Amino acid sequence: MSHAVFIHAAGDARVAPFNLREGAPGETLLDVAAVGLCGSDLHYYKDGGIGSAVIAQPFVPGHEFSGWLTEDLPALGLARGSLVAVDPNQACGVCEHCRSGHPNLCPQVVFIGAPPHDGAMTERIWVPSSQIVAVPQHFSPSDAVMLEPLGVAIHAVDLAKPRLLERVALLGCGPIGLLILQVLKAVGVGEILACDPQPHRRDLALKLGASKAGESVADIAEWTGGEGMPLVIEATNAPEGFRDAIRAARIGGRVVLVGIPDGDSYVIPAAEARRRGLTIKFSRRMGHVYPRAIELVALGKVDVEAVVSHRFSLKEGPEAFRRHANNEPGLIKSLIYPSRFDDEGLN
Ligand SMILES: [Zn+2]
Numbered sequence: 001m002s003h004a005v006f007i008h009a010a011g012d013a014r015v016a017p018f019n020l021r022e023g024a025p026g027e028t029l030l031d032v033a034a035v036g037l038c039g040s041d042l043h044y045y046k047d048g049g050i051g052s053a054v055i056a057q058p059f060v061p062g063h064e065f066s067g068w069l070t071e072d073l074p075a076l077g078l079a080r081g082s083l084v085a086v087d088p089n090q091a092c093g094v095c096e097h098c099r100s101g102h103p104n105l106c107p108q109v110v111f112i113g114a115p116p117h118d119g120a121m122t123e124r125i126w127v128p129s130s131q132i133v134a135v136p137q138h139f140s141p142s143d144a145v146m147l148e149p150l151g152v153a154i155h156a157v158d159l160a161k162p163r164l165l166e167r168v169a170l171l172g173c174g175p176i177g178l179l180i181l182q183v184l185k186a187v188g189v190g191e192i193l194a195c196d197p198q199p200h201r202r203d204l205a206l207k208l209g210a211s212k213a214g215e216s217v218a219d220i221a222e223w224t225g226g227e228g229m230p231l232v233i234e235a236t237n238a239p240e241g242f243r244d245a246i247r248a249a250r251i252g253g254r255v256v257l258v259g260i261p262d263g264d265s266y267v268i269p270a271a272e273a274r275r276r277g278l279t280i281k282f283s284r285r286m287g288h289v290y291p292r293a294i295e296l297v298a299l300g301k302v303d304v305e306a307v308v309s310h311r312f313s314l315k316e317g318p319e320a321f322r323r324h325a326n327n328e329p330g331l332i333k334s335l336i337y338p339s340r341f342d343d344e345g346l347n
């Protein structure tokens with residue numbers, strides 16, 4: 001009998017036996033290698049849902065994951081036992097959004113690990129073979145997991161279209177913020193001014209290439225003499241994230257919002273945004289970015305491992321949720337290792 005982490009309702013995560021369903025045609029069974037605990041999973045845990053995606057019955061989270069093939073996959077030239085990543089976003093492929101190159105905006109999307117579709121915090125999972133992504137076989141399970149959040153970061157930077165040596169304010173130095181920071185470095189922006197209320201996250205931002213890291217947006221205002229920055233990328237979970245992004249932006253600047261605010265609502269001062277004439281974009285998941293995510297990791301241009309702070313077994317899953325919900329110091333990205341935890345080591 002395999003097991004899974006279930007979220008029953010806000011604040012209630014449990015490990016329980018999981019009945020693996022039958023596979024459908026076109027699906028492949030994976031032994032789950034590692035699963036990331038994402039900010040969105042944490043929203044399901046803290047709030048019992050995100051907007052209209054509400055947990056109606058116990059639900060298995062986990063959309064960032066890697067696994068080992070339990071059978072050969074000739075279409076990808078992969079043998080049983082190969083490590084693979086999975087793109088959780090199964091778009092319909094035929095609606096006008098899909099056809100115009102925006103599968104992340106597909107209204108018919110089936111997203112593995114968003115209610116009501118169970119995710120990967122379990123030992124084995126059936127996934128559509130078409131969603132399986134081959135990765136270099138020297139990748140670790142954590143490298144392969146981190147391709148999904150790295151994809152979110154690449155998509156955000158694509159939307160931001162930074163100019164060469166442009167100065168950027170980065171609000172929020174959680175896993176997504178720290179990946180955005182590294183992608184910004186890779187594309188060649190100038191000074192990056194970061195802020196985050198947690199000191200260990202600021203330290204890591206500085207280590208990964210931020211020029212300065214402050215506690216709040218007030219520091220960015222001070223460092224720029226009240227002028228603000230031409231480009232602001234927001235990756236917080238705070239309802240004030242949108243407001244702070246506006247305050248960090250210079251007149252005529254651009255703001256890209258990536259974070260999901262606690263409670264699913266923003267607080268924004270209309271006049272401050274209007275008077276600055278800002279261009280504001282919302283970043284939603286990602287497009288077709290896996291090939292670049294893989295290349296960034298393979299070339300060593302992004303250090304995904306640097307962002308992983310904690311590793312848990314499946315049975316420690318609820319504990320991981322609890323610790324993140326309490327914002328315990330030192331936490332950045334946690335990964336859960338559902339299988340081969342004891343006999344194969346953590347990587
Ligand atoms: Zn995620």
Ligand SMILES: [Zn+2]
Nearest residue numbers: 092095098106
């Ligand atoms: Zn579609």
